């Protein structure tokens with residue numbers, strides 16, 4: 001029995017060894033293995049979509065990741081507030097703009113007065129030159145008279161003497177002693193009020209805007225009142241001027257009551273503690289009584305809250321006698337305290353400075369010497385005369 005058992009054990013061991021040997025011989029090699037199944041994908045972070053309201057994100061079916069919108073302040077960039085240069089010395093900087101007046105008035109007179117013989121024909125020519133340059137009849141006569149006397153006294157003339165003579169005479173006519181202060185300083189809690197009047201087209205709105213820049217450049221705080229409610233474009237234009245320098249602009253509905261806009265502008269000026277309120281008026285020259293009623297009402301309404309410190313009449317230097325007549329109507333209707341003479345650049349009629357002051361008895365306080373935003377300058381008689389006769 002024991003013998004059988006031993007044989008069975010031995011046979012079993014041999015069989016196991018045989019199977020093991022065969023497996024080692026014929027086991028499948030690594031390269032024969034089927035390719036490993038692809039690794040499962042890395043788990044992705046969940047996509048959170050934040051579509052822009054009303055923007056592209058809403059239309060693309062939600063299949064893309066949308067970046068969050070930039071802050072609203074970045075989308076609507078506030079316009080940059082400009083800091084205009086101060087007004088001091090502006091006329092010196094702009095003196096070359098008087099070139100045409102210089103050629104006709106200054107250089108022309110210098111040449112005539114330097115002639116060896118000053119007979120009646122030459123004096124006629126001098127007179128004509130002055131009239132052509134819009135000096136006006138009465139000032140021309142006065143000038144010629146004065147020059148004749150002084151030339152006689154002098155006898156022979158050196159070029160320097162002629163220049164000095166002419167400079168003196170022109171300066172006398174431009175009246176350097178007139179008070180040209182622009183009243184724009186506040187009175188305690190109340191801002192100063194500047195009423196800008198004149199015929200449309202003279203540069204009234206432009207001058208109001210440029211004046212705001214002058215005052216801001218000199219460190220003041222300004223509110224603009226767009227009381228020219230008859231011309232929507234004038235209101236928009238004033239708004240742009242104000243926005244550029246950070247001056248508040250009060251506007252009314254198109255065709256609205258100018259006096260009501262003026263009143264609101266002064267109220268805002270007081271509330272904002274502004275130094276100056278500038279009011280651009282309509283100035284339609286339909287009838288003298290109509291104009292008087294309109295400007296009178298504007299002034300009365302303003303005076304419920306403040307005082308009108310300056311009534312600035314805007315006059316286009318290129319319009320000559322026609323402009324002068326219009327200016328006279330305004331001067332009869334309101335108490336004009338100063339003249340802003342625009343478009344003095346590029347006109348040969350610089351003599352209008354002399355005639356307008358004479359005719360209206362009001363000083364030229366500001367001059368427009370170009371289309372640029374900072375081309376409005378406080379008027380300086382000496383710089384003006386020196387620019388006319390050249391160096």
Ligand SMILES: Nc1nc2c(ncn2[C@@H]2O[C@H](COP(=O)(O)OP(=O)(O)OP(=O)(O)O)[C@@H](O)[C@H]2O)c(=O)[nH]1
Nearest residue numbers: 199200201202203204205206342343368369370371
């Ligand atoms: N060359 C020059 N152009 C000027 C001057 N002042 C104003 N202007 C220009 O004159 C043009 C016409 O101005 P206006 O038609 O008077 O317009 P506005 O200024 O709105 O005047 P209103 O009609 O009175 O409101 C504008 O292009 C201004 O830039 C100046 O001093 N010199």
